[in-house]
Amino acid sequence: MDAAEFRRRGKEMVDYVADYLENIEKRQVYPDVEPGYLRSLIPEEAPEEAESYEDVFKDIERVIMPGVTHWHSPYFYAYFPTANSFPAMLADMLCGAIGCIGFSWAASPACTELETVMLDWLGKMLKLPEDFLAGTEGRGGGVIQGTASEATLIALLAARSKIVKLIQADHPDRSETHIISKLVAYSSDQAHSSVERAGLIGGLRMKKIPTDNKFSVRGDALQKVLEEDRATGLIPFFFCATLGTTPSCAFDCVTELGPICNAEKIWMHIDAAYAGSAFICPEFRPLLNGIEFADSFNFNPHKWLLVNFDCSAMWVKNRSDIIGAFKMEPLYLKHDHQESGNHSHWQIPLGRRFRSLKIWFVFRMYGLKGLQAYIRKHVGLAKEFESLVRADQRFEISADVVLGLVCFRLKGSNELNETLLKRINNARKIHLVPCQLAGKFVLRFAVCARTTESRHVQEAWCHISHLASDPQRDH
Amino acid sequence: MDAAEFRRRGKEMVDYVADYLENIEKRQVYPDVEPGYLRSLIPEEAPEEAESYEDVFKDIERVIMPGVTHWHSPYFYAYFPTANSFPAMLADMLCGAIGCIGFSWAASPACTELETVMLDWLGKMLKLPEDFLAGTEGRGGGVIQGTASEATLIALLAARSKIVKLIQADHPDRSETHIISKLVAYSSDQAHSSVERAGLIGGLRMKKIPTDNKFSVRGDALQKVLEEDRATGLIPFFFCATLGTTPSCAFDCVTELGPICNAEKIWMHIDAAYAGSAFICPEFRPLLNGIEFADSFNFNPHKWLLVNFDCSAMWVKNRSDIIGAFKMEPLYLKHDHQESGNHSHWQIPLGRRFRSLKIWFVFRMYGLKGLQAYIRKHVGLAKEFESLVRADQRFEISADVVLGLVCFRLKGSNELNETLLKRINNARKIHLVPCQLAGKFVLRFAVCARTTESRHVQEAWCHISHLASDPQRDH
Numbered sequence: 043m044d045a046a047e048f049r050r051r052g053k054e055m056v057d058y059v060a061d062y063l064e065n066i067e068k069r070q071v072y073p074d075v076e077p078g079y080l081r082s083l084i085p086e087e088a089p090e091e092a093e094s095y096e097d098v099f100k101d102i103e104r105v106i107m108p109g110v111t112h113w114h115s116p117y118f119y120a121y122f123p124t125a126n127s128f129p130a131m132l133a134d135m136l137c138g139a140i141g142c143i144g145f146s147w148a149a150s151p152a153c154t155e156l157e158t159v160m161l162d163w164l165g166k167m168l169k170l171p172e173d174f175l176a177g178t179e180g181r182g183g184g185v186i187q188g189t190a191s192e193a194t195l196i197a198l199l200a201a202r203s204k205i206v207k208l209i210q211a212d213h214p215d216r217s218e219t220h221i222i223s224k225l226v227a228y229s230s231d232q233a234h235s236s237v238e239r240a241g242l243i244g245g246l247r248m249k250k251i252p253t254d255n256k257f258s259v260r261g262d263a264l265q266k267v268l269e270e271d272r273a274t275g276l277i278p279f280f281f282c283a284t285l286g287t288t289p290s291c292a293f294d295c296v297t298e299l300g301p302i303c304n305a306e307k308i309w310m311h312i313d314a315a316y317a318g319s320a321f322i323c324p325e326f327r328p329l330l331n332g333i334e335f336a337d338s339f340n341f342n343p344h345k346w347l348l349v350n351f352d353c354s355a356m357w358v359k360n361r362s363d364i365i366g367a368f369k370m371e372p373l374y375l376k377h378d379h380q381e382s383g384n385h386s387h388w389q390i391p392l393g394r395r396f397r398s399l400k401i402w403f404v405f406r407m408y409g410l411k412g413l414q415a416y417i418r419k420h421v422g423l424a425k426e427f428e429s430l431v432r433a434d435q436r437f438e439i440s441a442d443v444v445l446g447l448v449c450f451r452l453k454g455s456n457e458l459n460e461t462l463l464k465r466i467n468n469a470r471k472i473h474l475v476p477c478q479l480a481g482k483f484v485l486r487f488a489v490c491a492r493t494t495e496s497r498h499v500q501e502a503w504c505h506i507s508h509l510a511s512d513p514q515r516d517h
Numbered sequence: 518m519d520a521a522e523f524r525r526r527g528k529e530m531v532d533y534v535a536d537y538l539e540n541i542e543k544r545q546v547y548p549d550v551e552p553g554y555l556r557s558l559i560p561e562e563a564p565e566e567a568e569s570y571e572d573v574f575k576d577i578e579r580v581i582m583p584g585v586t587h588w589h590s591p592y593f594y595a596y597f598p599t600a601n602s603f604p605a606m607l608a609d610m611l612c613g614a615i616g617c618i619g620f621s622w623a624a625s626p627a628c629t630e631l632e633t634v635m636l637d638w639l640g641k642m643l644k645l646p647e648d649f650l651a652g653t654e655g656r657g658g659g660v661i662q663g664t665a666s667e668a669t670l671i672a673l674l675a676a677r678s679k680i681v682k683l684i685q686a687d688h689p690d691r692s693e694t695h696i697i698s699k700l701v702a703y704s705s706d707q708a709h710s711s712v713e714r715a716g717l718i719g720g721l722r723m724k725k726i727p728t729d730n731k732f733s734v735r736g737d738a739l740q741k742v743l744e745e746d747r748a749t750g751l752i753p754f755f756f757c758a759t760l761g762t763t764p765s766c767a768f769d770c771v772t773e774l775g776p777i778c779n780a781e782k783i784w785m786h787i788d789a790a791y792a793g794s795a796f797i798c799p800e801f802r803p804l805l806n807g808i809e810f811a812d813s814f815n816f817n818p819h820k821w822l823l824v825n826f827d828c829s830a831m832w833v834k835n836r837s838d839i840i841g842a843f844k845m846e847p848l849y850l851k852h853d854h855q856e857s858g859n860h861s862h863w864q865i866p867l868g869r870r871f872r873s874l875k876i877w878f879v880f881r882m883y884g885l886k887g888l889q890a891y892i893r894k895h896v897g898l899a900k901e902f903e904s905l906v907r908a909d910q911r912f913e914i915s916a917d918v919v920l921g922l923v924c925f926r927l928k929g930s931n932e933l934n935e936t937l938l939k940r941i942n943n944a945r946k947i948h949l950v951p952c953q954l955a956g957k958f959v960l961r962f963a964v965c966a967r968t969t970e971s972r973h974v975q976e977a978w979c980h981i982s983h984l985a986s987d988p989q990r991d992h
Contacts, residue, residue: 043882045535048603052531055607059527059614060520073626080630081653088638092884098604098877102611106874109627113617121624124868126616128523129573132530134613136577138825139534141601142588149596151548152584155555163563178553188663189866199718222720223694236867239843243674243865245697245720289848350613351870368714373764373953390718390865391664392711393599395826399581402573407518409567478848 043095051095058102059131063114067493071117072473075109111473116491116498120475122288122316123420123446123490127348133403134350136396143393145386150396154385157186157398164343164355164401167322167410171334174357184357185388186397190315191236192390193340193356196364198227198240198280201309201337203367205279208307222246226271227280230259230294232287234313247276257290257441257479259283261298268306280309283336285329286317289477289486290441290449293317293329300335312339315354319346320421320445323414329444337363346420346446347413348492349400356388364388420446420489423499427487430503436510440479446489449479452510456483465509472502518570526570533577534606538589542968546592547948550584586948591966591973595950597763597791598895598921598965602823608878609825611871618868620861625871629860632661632873639818639830639876642797642885646809649832659832660863661872665790666711667865668815668831671839673702673715673755676784676812678842680754683782697721701746702755705734705769707762709788722751732765732916732954734758736773743781755784758811760804761792764952764961765916765924768792768804775810787814790829794821795896795920798889804919812838821895821921822888823967824875831863839863895921895964898974902962905978911985915954921964924954927985931958940984947977 043051083105112118114126144153161184162175176183187193206221222245229237231250241248251259251267268278281303283294296312303310312333318341320326333339340356343349358364365387386392408416428443431450440449451459460483463476477484487502518526558580587593589601619628633651636659640650651658662668681696697720704712706725716723726734726742743753756778758769771787778785787808793816795801808814815831818824833839840862861867883891899921906912906925915924926934935958938951952959964974 043603045539045603048606049531049535051603051607052534052610053528055610056524056527056531059610060524062614064520075626077622077626078630078653080627081634084634086637087641088880089884090886092887093881095604095882098881106615106627106631109625109630110615111617111623111625113615113625121618124616124618126614128518128520128526129570131523131610131613132526135527135530135534135606135610138606138609139537139601140581140585140588141599141825142586143596143599143826147552148586150584150586150588151550151552152555152581155553155584156581159556159559162561166562178556189868191867192865195865202720218720219694219698223698242843244718245677245693350616351618351868352866368717373951390667390670391827392666392709393664393826405563406568406573407570409564411565412567476848 047095051099054099063126066112066115067117067498069107069112069115070470071112071115072467072470073109073111074470080105080109114491114493116494117472117502118490119487119502120473120490122488123346124351125344125346125348126350126492127404127408129403129407130348130350130400133399137399140396142396144396145392145394146384153394153396153398156396156402157385158183160398160401160405161185161355161357163405165357168318168330169321169327170339170357173359174339176361181361182357182359183361184355185385186394187340187354187356187389188352188391189236189354190234190313190340190342191239193338193354194237194282194311194313195240195243196356196389197282197309197311197338197340197358198244198246200358200364200367201227201280201311202244202246204309204363205277209277221277224275224277225279226276227282228264228267228278229282230284230287232257232289232292233282233284234288234315237282237313253292257287257292259294259299261295261302264299264302268302278306278308280311282311282313285312285314286445288316289484290479291317291445291447292441293444296332296335300332304335309337310335312336314339314341316342316345316447317445318355319343320417322347322410323417326417326445343401346417348404348408348416353397353400361388416492420494423489423494423496424448424487426496427489427499427503430500434507440482440484448487449477449484450487451482451484459483459485462506462510466506469505469509471505522570526574529574538601541587541590542592542973544582544587544590545945546587546590547942547945548584548586549945555580555584589966589968591969592947592977593965594962594977595948595965597963598821599826600819600821600823601825601967602879602883604878604882605823605825605875608874612874615871617871619871620867620869621859628869628871628873631871631877632860633658635873635876635880636660636830636832638880640832643793643805644796644802645814645832648834649814651836656836657832657834658836659830660860661869662815662829662831662864663827663866664711664829665709665788665815665817666714668813668829669712669757669786669788670715670718671831671864672757672784672786672813672815672833673719673721675833675839675842676702676755676786677719677721679784679838680752684752696752699750699752700754701751702757703739703742703753704757705759705762707732707764707767708757708759709763709790712757712788728767732762732767734769734774736770736777739774739777743777753781753783755786757786757788760787760789761920763791765954765959766792766920766922767916768919771807771810775807779810784812785810787811789814789816791817791820791922792920793830794818795892797822797885798892801892801920818876821892823879823883823891828872828875836863891967895969898964898969898971899923899962901971902964902974902978905975909982915957915959923962924952924959925962926957926959934958934960937981937985941981944980944984946980
């Protein structure tokens with residue numbers, strides 16, 4: 043395919059993409075296929091000879107679309123949202139064309155520098171404390187990670203490296219292995235599975251702190267475990283607070299936890315993967331209070347800030363904590379401006395795409411006000427759904443509705459609710475996933491798609507309410 | 518921006534991308550900017566109100582392009598290639614529109630299934646042993662990682678988990694911490710920095726095996742270190758072999774190393790990040806001999822197989838080794854087809870884009886023959902450059918030219934060559950990076966861009982040769 047054909051096919055693809063997104067609600071949100079469906083639809087081996095583009099293009103509808111879960115359908119209410127916007131897609135096209143691998147300043151100065159400045163823009167939108175911004179002389183700064191999982195892992199590893207150095211400074215005789223064997227990290231019992239996984243990867247002991255009746259970690263709960271663990275000779279060194287947990291969008295009490303972590307020299311990382319986007323609205327910013335006590339902070343603009351996946355924003359107060367943990371500098375990566383920023387020291391992969399272009403396009407095309415309006419609209423839709431649930435005596439709300447997630451269930455047994463969820467997902471009209479809250483099986487209704495409107499929420503509720511009228515029927 | 522405006526702007530962007538790539542050689546390959554150039558060109562904060570697309574679009578040339586290192590310029594000979602092709606860009610547009618997060622089969626069956634089948638296609642193109650293919654009943658299979666760094670880390674962690682379980686099965690009293698403190702992993706002293714970094718991340722001892730005069734690890738070198746380490750009570754458990762090292766594209770002797778690793782129950786991972794693409798040509802496939810002894814194998818189609826970054830292909834013989842090391846299954850990720858493939862158990866991030874679309878488009882639009890022709894053309898250009906160097910008595914070739922990389926230097930001191938490289942890069946006509954080989958400062962000439970032709974290579978050599986005529990001049 044030469045540039046001339048790309049001009050033609052690219053424009054066709056732009057139309058296909060626009061058609062797909064404009065008409066997405068006509069497609070069934072969750073596919074009917076069975077595992078293994080795709081293999082039989084295509085050859086067993088790659089073709090020897092080139093095929094025509096027509097043949098490839100035709101197969102999008104024949105092979106791919108029947109097996110797609112349409113995350114951007116306004117009938118998709120599962121998991122959490124993943125962002126999708128036209129400006130982000132335009133930026134991604136440019137990113138693909140430039141195709142630089144920004145592992146150092148020299149490998150593409152624009153890629154490194156735009157990222158630093160965009161993370162400062164975003165930090166200011168969130169009113170992060172000055173310490174987290176790079177500016178021209180700051181010690182902190184932001185970086186784009188692929189996912190929140192990677193951000194948590196990086197924070198955990200940086201904290202590990204820092205505590206080992208700190209202890210060895212006082213006790214040069216203690217081996218790294220010995221110190222690591224005594225370390226203990228903490229998170230909420232509601233934290234995302236990736237936090238526990240980060241501990242597994244780093245070979246580190248990880249404990250869960252019990253939450254209160256709002257699914258929130260409080261200061262006294264952490265304090266109690268810290269005392270017990272110190273008494274047995276363990277060394278607490280890391281706490282991952284969650285703002286907006288995956289099951290119920292609960293918020294750990296960072297204003298209580300932060301001072302404890304600071305006093306005990308424990309690295310506090312805040313994971314606000316979903317909720318973080320809302321903090322650009324003044325009315326939701328108090329949810330981030332306590333951030334001043336944190337060492338690192340992360341949230342995913344690729345969830346709820348209209349920047350397509352992947353774009354997970356992470357800030358640290360001291361860049362050197364992160365960089366010091368992983369720096370490697372072989373000759374083929376050295377250049378004249380070594381100290382001019384090198385985000386590959388901040389992450390697991392070495393290579394990186396020009397992802398800050400997406401942020402730049404989206405923030406400019408929406409403006410702060412446009413982004414705030416978008417967040418508020420989703421929260422409004424969740425509140426609307428909450429009212430519908432509350433008006434129906436058969437149902438109960440299972441957790442405070444703070445942002446765009448509603449946790450609800452039929453009053454009654456878990457089996458009843460499992461049956462209801464099965465009927466909902468089998469009907470294929472909308473798509474939901476469950477969670478477990480205090481032993482109860484709960485349905486999660488997350489406002490996800492950019493194009494979700496009140497009529498979709500009303501329709502979804504009608505449908506759920508109807509299916510609930512006799513959930514035992516086809517049990 | 519609504520769908521109608523996206524149709525218009527998207528088509529403009531397609532033209533911009535085509536223009537950029539068609540005329541890329543007219544742009545200076547390496548930018549003139551100084552660190553910090555970009556911050557002063559844009560506002561300090563995100564705009565309150567939305568801006569027009571025209572303003573954003575104009576800034577691509579004003580703000581971004583002056584700071585871009587043009588990786589796809591035919592005058593770019595630095596690092597290793599990164600792929601860029603029109604079919605891959607079309608697929609990426611589709612990937613952005615579908616915008617699914619394929620962390621489980623249910624989250625998007627097509628995303629999970631196409632990936633499995635594409636990795637089988639690619640495995641067959643490389644003539645990987647059957648064990649590495651998923652097929653419908655295989656125990657092995659492939660997965661797309663972001664980068665080779667992640668693949669190495671995953672292999673290392675899986676090997677760690679496997680050896681701990683193995684030892685604990687015989688000695689249930691030994692703690693994981695104790696076992697880990699005795700473990701030792703190995704790689705070539707020429708291995709990529711990411712291998713050492715994987716050891717740092719996993720908290721694992723990592724040793725470098727000395728290479729022979731071809732920069733290759735041989736069986737006896739590994740055997741010697743293994744014996745020494747076993748004698749001191751260490752437990753060897755992992756060896757990362759490199760096929761096509763970053764400094765000189767050297768090949769570890771896998772046919773010697775593999776049997777040793779198998780006999781000693783050491784996990785052998787093969788990292789062929791750059792060279793792997795060449796193995797689709799029968800004449801280069803012998804370089805992969807010994808793969809039958811490996812537990813895992815990885816290379817980057819995003820380097821040299823026309824699939825845009827990121828797309829690093831990894832295969833394992835036993836999926837369960839990888840999955841077992843990291844599996845986490847909270848309720849919100851459970852679904853009816855739990856066992857139908859869940860690539861997020863195979864990687865560090867939980868979320869993942871629909872990257873297999875790029876492979877599908879590229880393989881079909883080029884065909885195996887087209888891809889082979891592409892590899893052969895690059896190798897031919899490297900050989901052409903090698904002949905030019907060899908014909909000039911002032912220069913020497915520093916390592917065997919096997920694929921698309923030529924390592925060369927002026928006969929004489931390291932200073933002389935450092936000066937030459939500085940003059941080359943300061944002239945901004947072509948871009949190269951150096952490496953260190955056996956204490957010598959060496960220039961690396963890697964054929965990178967898809968559009969590189971003989972005339973570019975001839976021109977590059979003319980230029981180098983001219984700058985070398987009196988390299989002391991402006992020292």
